[in-house]
Amino acid sequence: MVTTTRTAGNPIAGIIAVIADVAAFIIGLWILMYLLDANRDNTLVAIVRDAANWLAGWSRDMFNVQPEWWRVVLNYGIAALVYLVIGNALARAVRRF
Template sequence: MRTHTRVHARGSGQAARGVALVADVLAFVIVLWIVLYLLDANRSNGLVDFVHDAATWLATWSYDLFTFSTEWVQVVVGYGLAAVVYLFVGHLVAGWLHRR
């Protein structure tokens, strides 16, 4: 019976690390887009375009939640909110899985 408990705990720990890693990667992509935007990266560059498209898709739900008259504030808040939520929820779920 003890072996079953250890195997279950190890599986929960691995799942927790996986969830946290996914949340970190999603937040990283969004924050990378914010940095590229603030640095005025060349949007015709393939990498910049890919990061922008991925971040836009990930932040679809949050980008127009609040509106600001200054474009850079809109980008930072709209995308930044999505990054914070992905990190918070992802690590909350990871913590729950780890405790199981």
């Protein structure tokens, strides 16, 4: 079995990294759906929107800029970056132990 540095070592580190990456992916997917004007009545779009709203609740109204699409990209993008950076840094720190 071949192991990569991402999953080698402490399995908790791998779980932390995957959770952070999935959170960032969901937020990024919502940004893409918003920019492409996805049908918000669609069940999948609503699920992604609700999950992204919950994950980015702390940053959703951080900046009040115009136009609206820029506000969504900026505020949700900050949350996605924080999940990626902090989550993967935490995973690296846990992996060392």
